Structures are given as C-alpha cells and as structure tokens.
Amino acid sequence: xxxxxxxxxxxLLDITYQVVGREPxxxxxxxxEDNRRxxxxxxxxxxxxxxxxxxxxxxxKLKSKIKALSVARxxxxxxxxxxxxxxxxxxxVLKVVTVIPDQVPKYREEIKKFPEVKxxxxxxxxxxxxxxxxxxxKPSSWHEAEVVKYDKKTNIRVDxxxxxxxxxxxxxxxxxxxxxxxxxxxxxxxxxxSPSPERDPVIIVSTYSSSEGLKQFVAKxxxxxxxxxxxxxxxxxxxxxxxxxxxxxxFDWPYLIxxxxxxxxxxxxxxxxxxxxxxxxxxxxxxxxxxxxLYDFAEEVYEVKVKTLENIADYLGVMPKNKRVLIEWxxxxxxxxxPSKRPLFLKYGADxxxxxxxxxxxxxxxxxxxxxxxxxxxxxxxxxxxxxxxxWYLMREAYLANELIPNRVERPYESYxxxxxxxxxxxxxENIAVLDFSSMYPNIMxxxxxxxxxxxxPDEEEPPEGAWVAPEIGHRFRxxxxxxxxxxxxxxxxxxxxxxxxxxxxSPESPEYRILDERQKALKVLxxxxxxxxxxxxxxxxxxxxxxxxxxxxxxxxKKAMEFARKLGLEVIYGDTxxxxxxxxxxxxxxxxxxxxxxxxxxxxxDKIYVRVFFTEAKKRYAGLLPDGRIDxxxxxxxxxxxxxxxxxxxxxxMEIILKEGSVDKAVEYVRKVIRDLREGxxxxxxxxxxxxxxxxxxxxxxxxxxxxxxxxxxxMGLKVSVGMKIGYVITKGSGRLADKxxxxxxxxxxDIDANYYIEKQVIPAVARVLxxxxxxxxxxxxxxxxxxxxxFDFFR
DNA sequence: GCCTTGAAGTTACCG
DNA sequence: ACCGGTAACTTCAAGGCG
Numbered sequence: 001x002x003x004x005x006x007x008x009x010x011x012l013l014d015i016t017y018q019v020v021g022r023e024p025x026x027x028x029x030x031x032x033e034d035n036r037r038x039x040x041x042x043x044x045x046x047x048x049x050x051x052x053x054x055x056x057x058x059x060x061k062l063k064s065k066i067k068a069l070s071v072a073r074x075x076x077x078x079x080x081x082x083x084x085x086x087x088x089x090x091x092x093v094l095k096v097v098t099v100i101p102d103q104v105p106k107y108r109e110e111i112k113k114f115p116e117v118k119x120x121x122x123x124x125x126x127x128x129x130x131x132x133x134x135x136x137x138k139p140s141s142w143h144e145a146e147v148v149k150y151d152k153k154t155n156i157r158v159d160x161x162x163x164x165x166x167x168x169x170x171x172x173x174x175x176x177x178x179x180x181x182x183x184x185x186x187x188x189x190x191x192x193x194s195p196s197p198e199r200d201p202v203i204i205v206s207t208y209s210s211s212e213g214l215k216q217f218v219a220k221x222x223x224x225x226x227x228x229x230x231x232x233x234x235x236x237x238x239x240x241x242x243x244x245x246x247x248x249x250x251f252d253w254p255y256l257i258x259x260x261x262x263x264x265x266x267x268x269x270x271x272x273x274x275x276x277x278x279x280x281x282x283x284x285x286x287x288x289x290x291x292x293x294l295y296d297f298a299e300e301v302y303e304v305k306v307k308t309l310e311n312i313a314d315y316l317g318v319m320p321k322n323k324r325v326l327i328e329w330x331x332x333x334x335x336x337x338x339p340s341k342r343p344l345f346l347k348y349g350a351d352x353x354x355x356x357x358x359x360x361x362x363x364x365x366x367x368x369x370x371x372x373x374x375x376x377x378x379x380x381x382x383x384x385x386x387x388x389x390x391x392w393y394l395m396r397e398a399y400l401a402n403e404l405i406p407n408r409v410e411r412p413y414e415s416y417x418x419x420x421x422x423x424x425x426x427x428x429x430e431n432i433a434v435l436d437f438s439s440m441y442p443n444i445m446x447x448x449x450x451x452x453x454x455x456x457x458p459d460e461e462e463p464p465e466g467a468w469v470a471p472e473i474g475h476r477f478r479x480x481x482x483x484x485x486x487x488x489x490x491x492x493x494x495x496x497x498x499x500x501x502x503x504x505x506x507s508p509e510s511p512e513y514r515i516l517d518e519r520q521k522a523l524k525v526l527x528x529x530x531x532x533x534x535x536x537x538x539x540x541x542x543x544x545x546x547x548x549x550x551x552x553x554x555x556x557x558x559k560k561a562m563e564f565a566r567k568l569g570l571e572v573i574y575g576d577t578x579x580x581x582x583x584x585x586x587x588x589x590x591x592x593x594x595x596x597x598x599x600x601x602x603x604x605x606x607d608k609i610y611v612r613v614f615f616t617e618a619k620k621r622y623a624g625l626l627p628d629g630r631i632d633x634x635x636x637x638x639x640x641x642x643x644x645x646x647x648x649x650x651x652x653x654x655m656e657i658i659l660k661e662g663s664v665d666k667a668v669e670y671v672r673k674v675i676r677d678l679r680e681g682x683x684x685x686x687x688x689x690x691x692x693x694x695x696x697x698x699x700x701x702x703x704x705x706x707x708x709x710x711x712x713x714x715x716x717m718g719l720k721v722s723v724g725m726k727i728g729y730v731i732t733k734g735s736g737r738l739a740d741k742x743x744x745x746x747x748x749x750x751x752d753i754d755a756n757y758y759i760e761k762q763v764i765p766a767v768a769r770v771l772x773x774x775x776x777x778x779x780x781x782x783x784x785x786x787x788x789x790x791x792x793f794d795f796f797r
Numbered sequence: 798g799c800c801t802t803g804a805a806g807t808t809a810c811c812g
Numbered sequence: 813a814c815c816g817g818t819a820a821c822t823t824c825a826a827g828g829c830g
C-alpha cells in the first residue's frame with residue numbers, strides 16, 4: 001500500500017458497512033469529479049450509544065457496571081460522561097463505545113435492566129447512518145476527502161478503492177455528476193393468472209440507458225436461463241450508478257431473485273458479488289448502486305388515480321397512451337405464444353422500459369434533492385414515508401444542536417381536534433377571491449414557539465420568560481429560548497428562500513435552475529410535514545399537545561381573519577383550514593391582506609380568483625370557473641378515483657355548461673343523451689369501471705363490499721391480490737347485493753352490464769348533486785321530453 | 798318473510 | 813407508518829309490519 005495522501009472530490013451515491021475480522025468498515029460509494037467510480041473505506045469509525053442515568057444514580061458505579069459487560073468479540077472500549085441536551089434540558093449521559101455494530105442492541109438490552117438507568121438512547125441508529133450524521137455527510141451531494149490508494153487487487157467493480165482519512169467534508173456544488181442510469185422492466189409468462197417465479201419464466205427483460213438505448217433479453221420459448229444470465233452480465237458491463245424500475249421493489253427484483261434461485265443463477269448485479277437484498281422501508285438494496293423504484297414517486301401524483309406505468313407516463317407526457325403498444329396482462333401469454341404477435345409484445349416491453357427511463361428523468365432530480373436534504377441515501381428516500389423523511393432531517397439537526405435523539409416508543413393512538421371548515425353559502429357566486437395563509441401551520445409553530453422541548457406540562461410553573469398559551473385548550477409553550485422545531489422550521493424556510501433567490505441567477509432552461517427548483521420543492525414538502533409529524537404517534541418527537549396547540553391557534557387565526565373580512569364588509573362564502581373565499585372587492589381585499597399581516601402577523605395571499613363558483617350544501621366540494629376559462633373541480637365525484645368514468649365525465653361536462661354558458665336545459669339535454677346511450681349499451685366498458693383500493697388483507701374485512709367480493713373472485717381465478725392494489729370492477733345485471741353483481745372489468749361483456757345501476761347510482765347522483773340546485777329532479781333527467789328554456793340566471797334574480 | 802332504517806364499515810377526498 | 817375533517821357509498825342487523 002502506498003502512503004501518498006491524495007485529495008479527491010466525489011458525489012456520495014451510497015453508504016454501507018461491513019465487518020472484516022473484528023473491524024467495522026464504513027463503505028462509501030462515490031463518483032468523482034473526473035467521472036471515476038470509487039469506493040472509500042473508513043476503518044476508524046466505531047459504534048456507540050448513550051446511557052441516561054436516573055437522577056441521583058451513582059455514576060461511577062454505573063460506569064463500572066457497564067464496563068463489566070464487555071465481551072471479547074466486541075469489547076466496550078470506552079464509557080465516558082458527556083454533556084448533551086434532552087428535550088432542551090442539559091443532561092449528563094454516558095457515551096458507550098464498542099466495536100461491532102451488531103453488538104449494540106445486545107448491550108442496550110442489558111444496560112436497560114440496570115436500576116440506575118433511565119433510558120438507553122441512540123442505540124437503534126444504523127451504523128452507516130450514524131456515520132452520515134456524525135460527519136454531516138449528505139447523500140447525493142459533493143464531498144472532499146483525503147485518501148490513500150488501496151493497491152491490492154479486489155473484485156469490487158469500481159475504478160479505484162481508497163482508504164479514507166476522516167473527516168470527509170461536504171462541499172457545496174450544485175451540479176450533478178454524469179450519472180449512468182439504467183432502466184429495466186421484466187415480463188413474465190402468466191397463462192395461469194399472476195406469474196409465480198416457482199413456475200413461470202421471465203420471458204423478456206427490457207433495459208434502457210442513455211448510452212446504449214434499448215436492449216432486450218428474450219427467452220427461448222419457456223427457457224429463461226439465458227435471459228437472467230445475459231441481463232446480469234449486461235448490468236455488470238454497463239455498470240450503472242442508478243438502476244431505475246417501476247414497482248421493482250415489490251415485483252421485478254423479488255421475482256428475479258426467486259427465479260434465479262430456482263435456476264441456480266446468481267443475480268449479482270451490484271458492485272460486489274452480493275445479490276440485491278431487502279432492506280429498510282421495503283426497498284431492495286443493490287450494493288454500490290442506487291436502486292430507485294419510481295412507483296414511490298408516482299404515488300405522489302394524485303391526479304392519476306390508477307397508478308400504472310402507462311397512466312403515469314401518459315399523464316406526465318413521457319409517453320402518450322395512444323402512441324404506444326398496450327397489452328392487458330391477461331393477453332400476454334397469447335402474445336408470447338403466437339409468433340406473429342410476439343414482436344408486438346417486445347414492443348410493449350420496450351415502451352414500458354422507455355417510459356420508465358423517461359419517468360426517471362422526471363422524478364430523479366426531485367429524489368436527488370430530497371435525498372440530499374433529508375440525508376437519506378437515494379435508494380431509500382423514495383421508499384421512506386413522509387414521517388421518516390422528516391425524522392431523518394430532524395435527527396441530523398438534533399446532532400448539530402447537541403440534542404439527544406429520543407427513542408421510538410410504541411404508543412396508543414390519540415385523537416385531537418383539527419382545523420375548521422365553514423358551512424359554504426350554497427349556490428353560484430360571481431367574482432370570488434380565494435385567500436390563503438402562506439404555510440399556516442409552520443408559521444404558527446414558529447410564532448408561538450411550539451415544540452416538544454418548549455412545552456410546559458400542566459404541573460410545571462410558568463418560566464420567567466413567559467409562555468404562549470394556546471386558545472381553547474390552554475397548552476403552554478415557553479417563549480424563550482427558541483425550540484427545536486422552531487429552529488428547524490426557520491432553517492427550512494430560510495433555506496427555501498435562499499434557493500428561490502438563487503434560482504434567479506439562472507435561466508429557467510438551465511440545469512441549475514431545475515435542480516434548485518426541485519430543491520425548493522423538497523424543502524417545502526418537508527416544512528409542511530412538520531405539523532403532521534408532531535401529531536404522529538410513531539414519531540420520535542411525538543408531542544400531542546404541540547399538534548393540538550397548532551390546530552387551536554390555526555382555528556383562532558382563521559376565525560380572526562374572517563372577522564376582519566366581515567368588518568370590512570366582505571362576505572365570506574366559504575373557508576377551510578387556512579383559506580377564505582370572499583367577494584373580490586379589490587380595495588377591501590387588499591385592506592384585508594394588510595390587516596391580517598399587521599394585526600395577526602401572518603401573510604395571506606390571493607391564491608386564485610373565480611369568475612363564478614358553485615357550492616352545494618356540502619363542505620370540501622365546489623366547482624369554479626377561472627378567468628382563463630378553465631374549470632376547477634374540488635372534492636366532487638369528477639375528481640374521485642372511485643367513480644365510473646362515465647359519471648365523472650358527465651358531471652364535469654354539466655359543471656362546465658352551467659358555469660360557462662349558464663344553460664341548465666343544455667346540461668339536462670346532455671345528461672339525457674348519456675342516459676339513452678347507457679340504456680342502449682353504447683357506452684364502452686372502459687368508462688364503466690369502478691376502481692377501489694384493497695386496504696387490508698381480504699380476510700380482515702368485516703363487510704363484503706363490491707371491490708372485496710371482486711378481489712376474492714380474482715384470487716379464485718389465480719390472481720394475486722395484495723394490500724394497496726386497486727381493483728377494477730363493473731356491475732352486471734342480476735339480483736342480490738352489489739357485491740354479488742360486481743365482476744372484474746376484464747371478465748365482463750357489454751351485454752351483461754347493468755345499465756340501470758350506472759344510470760341510477762352513478763350518473764344521476766353525480767349530476768343531481770349539481771342540477772338539483774337548479775330545480776331539476778331525477779324524473780326530469782330520466783324523462784324524454786324537453787321543457788322550456790331556462791338559464792342559470794333565472795334562478796338567481 | 799319482507800321492507801325500512803340507521804349504524805357501522807369503508808374509501809377517497811380537502812387543506 | 814404525517815394530521816384531522818368531511819362526504820358518500822354499501823352492507824348488515826335490528827325493528828316494524830302483516
């Protein structure tokens with residue numbers, strides 16, 4: 001080994017650890033400035049945790065008791081008293097250092113039993129994450145390190161292996177390295193329903209990369225040995241940094257691995273000899289690469305209700321549905337077995353993988369920013385839920401503030417009061433401004449210093465600095481010093497402001513602009529999730545009084561704003577949580593904005609202006625016409641995923657006719673036409689499908705709702721139904737419960753459709769919700785004769 | 798035994 | 813595995829009626 005120290009700059013792709021002999025080693029996978037793939041090994045880091053003694057405990061006795069636990073395979077190398085803070089209060093804790101990470105939970109369990117010990121803290125933080133936190137390294141960001149070349153030959157697939165001399169230092173560079181990305185997608189032979197790896201071969205593996213484009217591996221009839229082997233070889237040759245899939249954590253990878261086991265083929269696609277393996281948050285880890293499942297990000301595209309690859313790619317303009325090959329899963333065996341159809345199947349696989357790659361281009365910049373901000377490695381950040389993303393950010397901040405990280409404890413669920421929603425003034429209103437509080441909850445938390453560490457329990461006296469007292473519920477929070485959450489929120493908001501400021505230096509087309517834009521979005525998501533986090537029973541920093549106080553102040557704030565509006569003579573039409581709908585009187589609205597700013601200390605903004613907006617008596621549902629002619633539909637069936645397309649379409653159209661043209665009769669006429677078409681079987685099945693999610697195991701349902709009954713039928717047909725899956729069904733003619741008449745959409749014929757159900761229970765309820773307000777009865781909708789011309793305006797004179 | 802009614806279960810939305 | 817508030821559907825069992 002040469003001893004020449006060199007300085008390198010690298011982008012942190014992934015981090016893991018291994019134990020070699022009795023030495024733990026941190027492995028950092030990176031990409032250097034000059035485009036080399038490197039592995040950095042840090043042999044100097046050791047696992048540790050803290051012991052919080054009970055008050056009055058004999059510290060030196062405790063120390064020696066802990067030391068006495070030391071075992072040879074992973075000795076306790078030091079027990080030292082250090083000063084930390086716990087929920088803002090200074091505490092003395094014992095820092096216990098050992099050698100082998102796996103030994104930490106064992107020590108924790110034994111130490112917990114000592115009567116002198118109140119709590120063992122930070123013993124559940126994974127070794128590699130501990131490293132990131134302690135050196136404040138950020139995945140998906142640039143760093144600088146002093147390294148020594150590791151000269152011996154290894155079978156690790158990188159350009160260079162180094163020993164690193166800590167500390168590695170983060171550096172601030174905006175650009176991304178030239179990442180090698182490879183998208184992949186598998187197709188399986190499935191003549192008996194859902195494919196199973198014990199039985200059904202992988203017939204096509206499609207891949208796409210920017211350098212090589214499309215490359216497919218195809219089975220010889222039902223022999224897929226070659227497919228797996230050549231795919232693995234191809235990944236190794238291409239050596240991608242990021243492997244992109246769609247639902248790959250739950251399907252493609254587990255299938256390939258299980259299939260590989262059957263065939264005796266090792267799916268060793270990583271940068272070491274290891275196979276991909278299941279890891280935290282349900283993601284599959286590929287050593288030395290970032291395995292990213294885009295499904296995690298597609299889940300946040302709420303406009304798309306059935307989140308198939310085709311639908312998401314279509315919606316985001318990555319690949320329009322009408323420009324690609326679409327094959328339903330039940331037709332696949334046919335396309336495979338028929339030589340004349342097989343090319344089309346291959347094209348289908350190609351379109352899928354090209355869509356996946358395209359979605360990667362859409363989602364990865366955000367994923368990278370989220371990873372860099374939260375500190376979660378790129379392959380985990382998508383799979384981690386919002387709560388964990390927030391938590392990782394908090395844990396890093398806690399370290400910086402010398403705060404101990406609380407343990408995760410199991411608690412029973414507790415509810416508390418939330419926001420207020422106003423009863424809307426029903427009917428049609430013209431020229432309405434929607435005013436929104438900007439980041440209401442974060443700003444409330446900042447203003448009233450709401451945080452787990454500033455909360456004053458009822459039995460404690462008020463501190464001399466004074467306290468903020470929440471309305472209605474009376475929870476108190478000390479005014480000084482600034483609490484943990486306040487500091488974190490201020491940092492997040494400040495950072496976001498800086499990033500948005502920084503964006504101005506670049507043209508909107510530049511990569512820097514795009515990166516910064518994704519970054520500010522990620523910061524916003526994080527800030528907005530802080531309120532929900534504190535009320536989450538699974539949170540380390542769970543604090544119900546804090547959550548409860550936040551909503552209480554929220555209610556007070558919006559109520560005051562509404563009072564101001566009324567005082568100014570502005571009629572309040574509606575309001576929900578942090579928004580109020582008022583008549584758009586420009587001067588008065590400007591006054592209101594000023595008043596709220598000056599008297600309440602919060603910013604409100606005009607979010608949008610409706611030329612015309614319609615409310616029924618229901619809360620959380622309205623439809624408005626925007627100045628540019630677009631129709632905004634909120635809450636109604638038209639924006640819900642669990643109504644048949646035909647009902648949604650008709651409702652939307654009716655809203656449009658009413659809001660734009662004001663013609664009730666035209667709307668009625670249109671509805672009648674659709675009802676006729678339904679009776680005559682002219683509406684295709686695709687518009688009749690109702691999609692509903694299976695939210696728990698089938699046997700756990702207490703009521704057999706239609707989608708549950710259909711799911712059970714699907715299981716009988718040999719299909720896998722898993723939690724989280726959307727079931728598409730249609731209602732057919734017959735008697736009994738709806739559940740008895742519901743069948744999977746792919747198993748229905750148009751002649752069997754129960755038109756009556758779609759008329760009575762889908763189309764009519766959806767449109768009657770709107771038209772009933774204009775005096776139209778269900779009878780009139782079903783009637784065939786037309787009455788005199790009426791318009792919207794006849795009803796509001 | 799049939800019909801009505803309301804509670805309970807369930808889903809997906811809003812902010 | 814972030815929160816509560818809300819609308820609306822279907823099932824299911826209880827109660828009323830004959």
